[in-house]
Amino acid sequence: MALRGLHCVVLLALALGAQALTPSHHLSPADLDRLKAFLNQPFTDLESAYYSIVGLSKLGIAVSDEHAACQFLKSQLDPSNIDSLFFASEASQALSGCQIPLSNETRDLLLAAVSEDSTMSQIHRSVSTLSSLGLPVASQEVVSALTTRITKEDNVLAIILALQTASRLSQQAELGGILEEIEDLAARLDDLGGIYLQFEEGLEATAHFVTAAYALSDHVDIEPPLKEDQVVQLVNSVFSKKSWDSLSEAFSVASAAAAFSGNRFHIPVVVTSQGPAAVSHRQPMLQLQVTDILSQPLPSISVQVESAHAVASKSVVLSQAPFTLRDGIFELNFMDSQPASGYYQFAVAVTGDSRLVANHVEMKVKVSTEVAINNMDLSVVDKDQSIGTKTTRVEYPSKAKTSFTADSHQNFAMSFQLVDVNTGVELTPHQTFVRLHNQKTGQEVVFVAEPDSKNVYKFELDTAERKSEFDSISGTYALYLIVGDATLENPILWNVADVVLKFLDEEIPSVIQPKNLYVPKPEIKHLFRDPEKKPPTVVSNTFTALVLSPLLLLFILWIKLGANISNFSFTPSCILFHLGHAAMLGLMYVYWTQLNMFQTLKYLAIIGSLTFLAGNRMLAQKAVKRLASK
Amino acid sequence: MSSSVFSVLSKFVAEYRRSTPAKLKVVDAYLLYILLTGALQFFYCVLVGTFPFNSFLSGFISCVGAFVLGVCLRIQINPQNKSEFLSLSPERAFADFLFAHAILHLVVVNFIG
Numbered sequence: 001m002a003l004r005g006l007h008c009v010v011l012l013a014l015a016l017g018a019q020a021l022t023p024s025h026h027l028s029p030a031d032l033d034r035l036k037a038f039l040n041q042p043f044t045d046l047e048s049a050y051y052s053i054v055g056l057s058k059l060g061i062a063v064s065d066e067h068a069a070c071q072f073l074k075s076q077l078d079p080s081n082i083d084s085l086f087f088a089s090e091a092s093q094a095l096s097g098c099q100i101p102l103s104n105e106t107r108d109l110l111l112a113a114v115s116e117d118s119t120m121s122q123i124h125r126s127v128s129t130l131s132s133l134g135l136p137v138a139s140q141e142v143v144s145a146l147t148t149r150i151t152k153e154d155n156v157l158a159i160i161l162a163l164q165t166a167s168r169l170s171q172q173a174e175l176g177g178i179l180e181e182i183e184d185l186a187a188r189l190d191d192l193g194g195i196y197l198q199f200e201e202g203l204e205a206t207a208h209f210v211t212a213a214y215a216l217s218d219h220v221d222i223e224p225p226l227k228e229d230q231v232v233q234l235v236n237s238v239f240s241k242k243s244w245d246s247l248s249e250a251f252s253v254a255s256a257a258a259a260f261s262g263n264r265f266h267i268p269v270v271v272t273s274q275g276p277a278a279v280s281h282r283q284p285m286l287q288l289q290v291t292d293i294l295s296q297p298l299p300s301i302s303v304q305v306e307s308a309h310a311v312a313s314k315s316v317v318l319s320q321a322p323f324t325l326r327d328g329i330f331e332l333n334f335m336d337s338q339p340a341s342g343y344y345q346f347a348v349a350v351t352g353d354s355r356l357v358a359n360h361v362e363m364k365v366k367v368s369t370e371v372a373i374n375n376m377d378l379s380v381v382d383k384d385q386s387i388g389t390k391t392t393r394v395e396y397p398s399k400a401k402t403s404f405t406a407d408s409h410q411n412f413a414m415s416f417q418l419v420d421v422n423t424g425v426e427l428t429p430h431q432t433f434v435r436l437h438n439q440k441t442g443q444e445v446v447f448v449a450e451p452d453s454k455n456v457y458k459f460e461l462d463t464a465e466r467k468s469e470f471d472s473i474s475g476t477y478a479l480y481l482i483v484g485d486a487t488l489e490n491p492i493l494w495n496v497a498d499v500v501l502k503f504l505d506e507e508i509p510s511v512i513q514p515k516n517l518y519v520p521k522p523e524i525k526h527l528f529r530d531p532e533k534k535p536p537t538v539v540s541n542t543f544t545a546l547v548l549s550p551l552l553l554l555f556i557l558w559i560k561l562g563a564n565i566s567n568f569s570f571t572p573s574c575i576l577f578h579l580g581h582a583a584m585l586g587l588m589y590v591y592w593t594q595l596n597m598f599q600t601l602k603y604l605a606i607i608g609s610l611t612f613l614a615g616n617r618m619l620a621q622k623a624v625k626r627l628a629s630k
Numbered sequence: 631m632s633s634s635v636f637s638v639l640s641k642f643v644a645e646y647r648r649s650t651p652a653k654l655k656v657v658d659a660y661l662l663y664i665l666l667t668g669a670l671q672f673f674y675c676v677l678v679g680t681f682p683f684n685s686f687l688s689g690f691i692s693c694v695g696a697f698v699l700g701v702c703l704r705i706q707i708n709p710q711n712k713s714e715f716l717s718l719s720p721e722r723a724f725a726d727f728l729f730a731h732a733i734l735h736l737v738v739v740n741f742i743g
Contacts (some may be wrong), residue, residue, distance in 0.1 A: 420657075535678040543674045547667055554663035563656045584732060588739045597740060608732065615728065619721035 429485035580611030645698030
């Protein structure tokens with residue numbers, strides 16, 4: 001019993017948790033036209049002719065002039081070149097009644113290319129050419145050549161070509177090994193944000209992978225090992241780019257599109273709403289377009305709403321309701337279920353073909369309605385409740401005949417109800433504002449009206465309390481009611497009445513010109529930093545002299561002591577030393593006035609080393625003299 | 631009390647005059663000059679405030695540094711200290727003095743602004 005309960009819970013959790021990915025990009029009819037126009041370029045060479053002709057044929061249309069195209073192919077063909085043969089033969093297959101001339105040399109050339117020593121591209125092109133020209137191919141040889149090349153050229157593009165080649169071989173051949181490559185390649189795809197799945201080699205590689213994988217899977221009738229989410233992510237990657245740089249890119253996208261809409265295993269479904277997903281009493285039908293990624297209708301499918309619940313209250317409104325097909329559009333009359341206005345979450349399921357992928361879609365549907373204002377009662381209530389209130393009822397859209405006066409002893413009160421016109425249910429829209437506009441001064445003050453527990457809106461204006469908002473300007477104010485919401489079709493701006501407000505301590509009404517906000521303001525002058533307070537120059541000069549005076553004292557003392565320079569020997573090192581020393585001191589002064597540290601260090605290094613050498617010599621001589629005289 | 635201080639001082643001055651070699655007296659005069667210069671700079675700063683502070687600092691540090699180096703030189707060339715500076719000749723002391731001063735001047739001029 002408990003195990004069964006657990007089983008149910010697990011299933012429920014899985015069902016709720018499985019938020020399936022749906023394609024965010026596909027080829028809309030406009031995109032498709034653009035792709036076709038891009039592919040329909042005039043041919044410049046055989047390769048561009050191949051892309052145009054075969055690309056267009058994959059999208060189901062023919063080139064504008066088939067005969068001229070065939071002539072072009074025949075004229076540009078170089079029978080000694082495998083690539084040339086490939087382009088011409090593949091393109092001629094797409095045209096009706098176009099035959100490429102064959103010769104024995106051509107056939108031998110193609111057969112010789114099928115070997116382990118040719119590149120993967122050469123093998124692919126020769127096998128494809130042989131196959132489209134109707135010539136026999138030794139499938140087993142090809143398979144072994146492919147397998148060898150896969151191990152030698154271990155890159156994504158080569159393996160994709162191998163898959164393509166294998167899809168042209170006989171079904172009896174051993175294609176299992178090559179089939180496994182699909183899974184290995186799928187593991188190499190990069191997942192971008194859980195939305196895109198593509199090779200780092202780019203869009204073309206991803207699109208070619210799709211084409212090749214489905215071609216081979218269809219050929220051997222084994223489902224490709226791609227999960228639903230991966231298929232949708234591949235769809236997003238291939239079709240996210242809506243304008244293509246080169247013919248080869250457009251060709252790869254066209255091939256992938258054909259593969260996605262025509263293979264035997266996975267058909268991605270695109271569900272879009274016709275216009276915004278919104279219903280109302282005037283427009284009660286929810287219309288959906290269900291197509292494949294080429295925006296073509298899917299045959300024999302049925303669409304139904306699995307469940308629809310209100311976003312706010314989570315109550316289920318609809319369950320297992322089918323859509324009816326009319327003129328290629330699936331319709332459902334949602335208003336039949338009498339939904340209240342608001343947003344609804346729909347879970348739509350597309351069934352009928354076992355190949356459908358991403359066939360469970362979640363969408364948000366808006367139900368709008370019209371609002372009506374009932375029981376609008378205006379009254380002036382005395383603050384101490386001594387005088388009875390006088391209520392005036394006003395009907396929308398007319399205005400109250402008399403104006404209401406409220407001074408500081410009185411409150412002005414307003415109450416009303418907002419109901420849905422069609423169902424009579426009370427509504428609480430997002431925006432219910434009461435705006436008071438002073439016609440003379442242009443001032444306006446906006447308040448919010450709040451509903452009480454019974455959904456009756458009440459607004460009270462306490463004149464004394466609110467006088468700051470009005471700047472205490474007395475006068476006649478026009479009262480407006482503003483009602484708005486995303487789900488309302490008729491937002492309301494209603495001049496309900498005129499209210500005369502009297503404030504105490506009235507200031508002279510200054511005419512507030514809102515335009516004053518936007519005139520140029522007075523220019524701000526930059527205030528430079530005040531210079532520091534310095535002592536008067538007399539003081540500084542005195543002290544400069546004072547500080548230099550001990551130097552005088554020093555010289556006097558030295559003379560008194562008998563210091564002299566009589567021992568000055570005129571040896572070159574001595575002179576050089578003194579000159580160098582003087583230069584160093586001079587450098588200090590120059591550093592103070594002009595140089596920076598780096599330059600100073602440079603000069604100091606030069607002068608310093610000279611001085612050091614000279615000084616060293618001089619002092620050594622002095623030392624010798626001193627020791628000799630001892 | 632003051633008389634004893636005065637007598638000590640006069641005795642000290644007389645002893646100094648007698649026994650100090652001339653070379654050391656020359657260095658002492660230089661030290662006195664540096665001291666006075668530094669003291670005057672400090673007095674100015676106290677009087678008028680520390681603007682510009684970097685100039686005051688560099689001037690004062692220059693005096694302090696020069697005084698210290700001068701004292702070092704005096705200690706090193708004093709013949710009474712010869713036992714402690716056996717390997718250091720007076721010429722070497724003077725060379726060190728000059729080298730240290732070069733670096734001191736570099737730093738002071740950098741900071742003087």
